[in-house]
Amino acid sequence: MNLTSSPSPTSGARAKHPTSTRFTRALGIAALVGIGWLVLFGLFLSPNDRVQKTGVRILYIHVPSAWLAYLAFGVTGLSSAAYLWKRTRNLQWDRLAGASAEVGVLFMGITLVSGSLWGRISWGQFWTWDARLTTTAFLFVTYIGYLAVRDLGGTHQQRAKRSAVMALLAMLEVPLVHFSVKWWRPLHQNETVEKGKLNGLMLFSLFIGLISFTLLYVWLVIHRQRVLALNDQVDDRGLDLALAARREES
Amino acid sequence: MSEPTDSDLNLAPREVVPTAARGKKKPWFAYAVLVLALGAGGLFVAKFLTNAIDYYCNVDEIGHKSGCDVGRNIRIQGVVDKGSISKAGSVTNFTVTFHGASMPVVLSSKPTGLFQECIPVVITGKVVGADDGTQYFEGNEVLVKHSEDYDKENKDRVATANGEAAACSQKG
Numbered sequence: 001m002n003l004t005s006s007p008s009p010t011s012g013a014r015a016k017h018p019t020s021t022r023f024t025r026a027l028g029i030a031a032l033v034g035i036g037w038l039v040l041f042g043l044f045l046s047p048n049d050r051v052q053k054t055g056v057r058i059l060y061i062h063v064p065s066a067w068l069a070y071l072a073f074g075v076t077g078l079s080s081a082a083y084l085w086k087r088t089r090n091l092q093w094d095r096l097a098g099a100s101a102e103v104g105v106l107f108m109g110i111t112l113v114s115g116s117l118w119g120r121i122s123w124g125q126f127w128t129w130d131a132r133l134t135t136t137a138f139l140f141v142t143y144i145g146y147l148a149v150r151d152l153g154g155t156h157q158q159r160a161k162r163s164a165v166m167a168l169l170a171m172l173e174v175p176l177v178h179f180s181v182k183w184w185r186p187l188h189q190n191e192t193v194e195k196g197k198l199n200g201l202m203l204f205s206l207f208i209g210l211i212s213f214t215l216l217y218v219w220l221v222i223h224r225q226r227v228l229a230l231n232d233q234v235d236d237r238g239l240d241l242a243l244a245a246r247r248e249e250s
Numbered sequence: 251m252s253e254p255t256d257s258d259l260n261l262a263p264r265e266v267v268p269t270a271a272r273g274k275k276k277p278w279f280a281y282a283v284l285v286l287a288l289g290a291g292g293l294f295v296a297k298f299l300t301n302a303i304d305y306y307c308n309v310d311e312i313g314h315k316s317g318c319d320v321g322r323n324i325r326i327q328g329v330v331d332k333g334s335i336s337k338a339g340s341v342t343n344f345t346v347t348f349h350g351a352s353m354p355v356v357l358s359s360k361p362t363g364l365f366q367e368c369i370p371v372v373i374t375g376k377v378v379g380a381d382d383g384t385q386y387f388e389g390n391e392v393l394v395k396h397s398e399d400y401d402k403e404n405k406d407r408v409a410t411a412n413g414e415a416a417a418c419s420q421k422g
Contacts, residue, residue: 048403051364056400123393124363129301138294145287151280185305185327187372192398202400 019226027219034212041205049202055121056202058114063193064209065110066136068217070174072104073143075221077171080164091232094160097167098150099225101143103217108140123187131180132188139177142170156232306372310351313377320377326387327395328353332367346371346387353377354386363394370395 020028042060049056079097082088115133116126127133150163181190192198198206306325307318318324328346335344342357355373365371375389 050401050403051369052396052400053403059400120363122364122396124361124365125391125393128393129297130305131298131302134294134298134302138291138298141287141290141294145284145291148280148283148287151277152284153277153280184303186302187305187393187395189396189398192400195398197398198400200402202402 018230019223024219024222027215027222031212031215031219034208034215038205038208038212041201041208046201046205052122055118058118058121060205060209062111062114062118063206064213065107065114067210068213069104069108069111070178071214072100072107072217073139073171073174075100076104076167080167083160083164084168091156091160094156094164095225095228095232096221097164098147098228099221101146101167102224103220105140105143105147107213107217108136108143112136112140128187130186130188131184132177132186135173135177135180139173142173146170156235309346309348309353312351312353320385323374323376325372325374326353327370327372329370330365330367335367346373355389356386357389357392359391361392364396365392365394370397
């Protein structure tokens with residue numbers, strides 16, 4: 001799988017879909033089918049919970065999106081480390097980090113919104129400042145800040161270096177969020193899946209959510225990473241044109 | 251190529267050509283987002299330090315643990331006792347228990363969410379003394395603390411009833 005495939009704009013059919021390949025199209029279809037299954041199982045086939053009744057169905061969106069956000073921020077951190085390490089230094093890692101962070105922020109946003117709706121049903125309130133919710137909100141704005149730092153200007157290398165350092169620092173927050181329910185006393189519930197408190201069709205529906213959201217994440221990151229590569233190419237060509245213009249003047 | 255003469259030199263300012271060093275977006279937008287993110291982050295850290303670390307006191311800690319003092323605005327956590335919920339006008343009365351310690355609650359707001367018997371709740375308010383020397387919790391808000399347990403509705407009526415009985419008798 002070549003994440004950085006950026007076909008030439010003049011290469012016939014691929015120019016019509018400059019970020020897609022046969023693999024990504026298959027991946028997109030698989031993600032779409034998975035989401036269809038998630039809708040079927042999450043909304044119709046899985047049973048109501050004894051206490052939460054139908055409100056439990058938010059679980060099948062909330063938990064997979066949170067998991068994907070963790071994964072996305074983990075990939076951002078690892079890609080940033082790969083960029084900072086001299087032996088593997090390549091802008092492809094930086095673009096992968098940026099693309100993954102963007103998708104991670106999207107999933108984290110879904111986590112916060114779905115959690116807020118679930119909180120209203122279950123707790124009786126959209127939001128409260130407990131440890132899990134507060135650390136999650138902090139993680140969310142940290143990565144929004146990371147994306148802003150990527151856009152502060154400078155050369156691609158400057159962008160890559162400063163954002164890689166920030167990504168490594170930000171990644172330290174992920175375990176803080178995950179273990180906040182153990183380390184402090186939140187209103188948010190403790191781990192469910194790890195403790196085997198979910199089973200049958202409920203667990204299966206959650207599993208479908210995890211698979212389909214993971215496929216969606218990979219599909220989004222590949223496309224977004226290729227768009228970022230094309231953006232960098234546009235910037236580089238602008239520089240090449242400027243240099244050529246100066247040479248012609250002399 | 252012949253040497254340029256003075257008359258060939260174009261001294262007019264050159265048009266700025268975009269280069270790799272310039273992003274397409276205006277940096278001020280990124281700076282504005284960064285400032286907002288920093289502001290929000292600061293707020294969340296402040297909220298975490300003042301509110302989130304000790305989100306509540308368990309009922310058995312009232313009057314014993316630092317920060318869980320009588321007469322102070324706190325949140326308490328306990329399981330709603332079976333058969334203890336009653337309503338009188340806009341006030342809801344019930345009792346919460348945790349680790350063997352119980353506390354009567356007088357709630358001035360309407361309970362929302364999944365509020366019911368045998369469910370863990372977090373109540374905001376303060377412990378006050380009654381005329382007869384006993385204490386009760388004057389609550390103004392109740393939040394339901396749902397456990398990590400999930401179970402199919404009506405899977406097995408006997409098991410459900412047993413589970414409810416166990417949950418209520420455990421009381422944390």
